[in-house]
Amino acid sequence: MNFSERHPATQFIFFSASICSVILNRNPFFLCISLVIALVYRIFQLRSIRILKEIFNYILLTGFLTVLIPLVSHNGKTALFFINDNAVTKEAILLGFSTGLEFSAVICWFSCMSRVMSGEKIIYLISGIAPRLAVFISGIMKFVPLCRKQYLNIYRTQKNIYSGYKSLRKKIYIVIRSFSALITWIIESSADSADSMYARGYGLYGRSSFSIYRFRRFDVIILAVIVYLLPFTATSVLYRTAGIVFYPETVIPLSAANILISILWTIIMLIPVVTEICEEYKWKLLRSKI
Amino acid sequence: MKKIFLSAAVFILLTGCAKIQSKDEYYNSTEQVESEKSVLMSVNCSEILKNMDSLDSGLEKYIPEYGLIVEDKAYPIKDGETVYDLLIRVTKENRIQTESKGIFGNREIEGINYIYNSSCGKGSHWIYKVNGEIQQPVCSDYKLKDGDIVQWIYVCNDKESD
Numbered sequence: 001m002n003f004s005e006r007h008p009a010t011q012f013i014f015f016s017a018s019i020c021s022v023i024l025n026r027n028p029f030f031l032c033i034s035l036v037i038a039l040v041y042r043i044f045q046l047r048s049i050r051i052l053k054e055i056f057n058y059i060l061l062t063g064f065l066t067v068l069i070p071l072v073s074h075n076g077k078t079a080l081f082f083i084n085d086n087a088v089t090k091e092a093i094l095l096g097f098s099t100g101l102e103f104s105a106v107i108c109w110f111s112c113m114s115r116v117m118s119g120e121k122i123i124y125l126i127s128g129i130a131p132r133l134a135v136f137i138s139g140i141m142k143f144v145p146l147c148r149k150q151y152l153n154i155y156r157t158q159k160n161i162y163s164g165y166k167s168l169r170k171k172i173y174i175v176i177r178s179f180s181a182l183i184t185w186i187i188e189s190s191a192d193s194a195d196s197m198y199a200r201g202y203g204l205y206g207r208s209s210f211s212i213y214r215f216r217r218f219d220v221i222i223l224a225v226i227v228y229l230l231p232f233t234a235t236s237v238l239y240r241t242a243g244i245v246f247y248p249e250t251v252i253p254l255s256a257a258n259i260l261i262s263i264l265w266t267i268i269m270l271i272p273v274v275t276e277i278c279e280e281y282k283w284k285l286l287r288s289k290i
Numbered sequence: 291m292k293k294i295f296l297s298a299a300v301f302i303l304l305t306g307c308a309k310i311q312s313k314d315e316y317y318n319s320t321e322q323v324e325s326e327k328s329v330l331m332s333v334n335c336s337e338i339l340k341n342m343d344s345l346d347s348g349l350e351k352y353i354p355e356y357g358l359i360v361e362d363k364a365y366p367i368k369d370g371e372t373v374y375d376l377l378i379r380v381t382k383e384n385r386i387q388t389e390s391k392g393i394f395g396n397r398e399i400e401g402i403n404y405i406y407n408s409s410c411g412k413g414s415h416w417i418y419k420v421n422g423e424i425q426q427p428v429c430s431d432y433k434l435k436d437g438d439i440v441q442w443i444y445v446c447n448d449k450e451s452d
Contacts, residue, residue: 074389075389075401077404079313079316080313081312081316082309082312082313082316083309083310084308087389245347248352248387
């Protein structure tokens with residue numbers, strides 16, 4: 001069973017926990033491991049050449065921050081050279097590098113999450129507590145790409161109507177016109193969908209809905225491990241033993257508990273990738289027999 | 291093509307304005323000033339010694355004995371030299387790290403000897419006094435006169451200036 005077919009609560013807690021662990025732990029080694037795992041998972045999700053473009057973007061982001069942060073922050077013991085009487089230091093470069101890794105890892109985990117958690121799953125998760133919020137969120141998630149598509153449609157039509165005009169004023173006029181049409185369309189279609197939701201009795205007391213999600217034993221195990229680990233991580237972050245001190249000298253505190261927590265987080269983050277590989281292997285095995 | 295030219299122009303503008311020096315060049319570029327005018331200057335962070343618990347971890351090594359980063363000493367000054375110029379000159383001579391911020395020549399000191407603003411609890415920062423009076427933070431505006439006493443002091447509790 002793939003990770004994307006598991007219970008939404010498990011998926012949600014897994015992704016939020018892995019994103020939290022990336023944000024809280026600024027150790028470059030841990031961030032590297034996390035980013036690599038997220039990228040491998042992303043490869044399994046996309047299965048196309050688009051992954052190369054994403055990897056290139058992450059490299060660009062990391063490189064940009066590695067260059068930018070030394071130019072802004074000049075703290076640090078080992079100065080490499082000086083720009084306008086301010087030092088460019090090794091520590092600042094390291095800070096920039098790990099910040100870039102952190103940003104890339106968070107973006108990568110979020111893009112994995114958005115692929116797995118569809119609007120339907122979010123409605124399923126929140127509708128019990130706050131039905132209106134659930135509709136709102138899933139509406140946004142569906143609406144943004146839809147709006148973009150509709151805007152392009154309207155814009156092309158308008159451009160064809162006013163195809164003879166080439167001046168800048170006319171171009172701005174076309175954009176404004178199509179934007180106004182888009183807003184009208186947004187209001188109309190959201191009123192439509194709200195009406196249809198109302199007609200079906202969404203959010204009324206006592207109304208139940210069917211869902212295909214089942215809470216299995218494996219979900220219980222994952223949730224238990226994550227819930228067991230969270231206090232450890234929280235305390236280590238509170239007492240500043242987990243992270244890394246960059247200024248004025250870069251010090252990575254290496255304690256047994258810290259390493260253990262990092263290894264456990266790594267194992268948790270590996271769950272979807274491992275299940276994905278297992279499923280692939282099983283599929284190939286069964287297929288060759290037929 | 292337009293974009294390439296534009297980015298090249300921006301790059302040249304940025305690097306043209308910047309003064310890039312290697313480490314040795316920077317520290318050996320101190321000029322020997324010989325003049326009859328002189329001022330007294332000191333850099334002092336002894337207030338941290340009373341508030342060691344709120345100091346950021348890893349900084350304990352960089353607090354000198356009695357908190358004196360630069361001891362009280364008379365320095366000859368040039369005409370029109372500002373507090374900022376003097377501080378940079380003296381710290382360069384003694385190989386002490388400093389960081390300043392600001393644009394168009396208005397410089398504010400952010401940190402001296404790895405001790406930064408808000409390194410020792412909330413509201414802790416560097417101030418400077420000339421002849422016993424606290425001055426405004428932009429230290430590149432104050433022109434020094436003969437016989438001035440400049441004190442750089444690290445304040446831990448920001449009660450007085452609030």
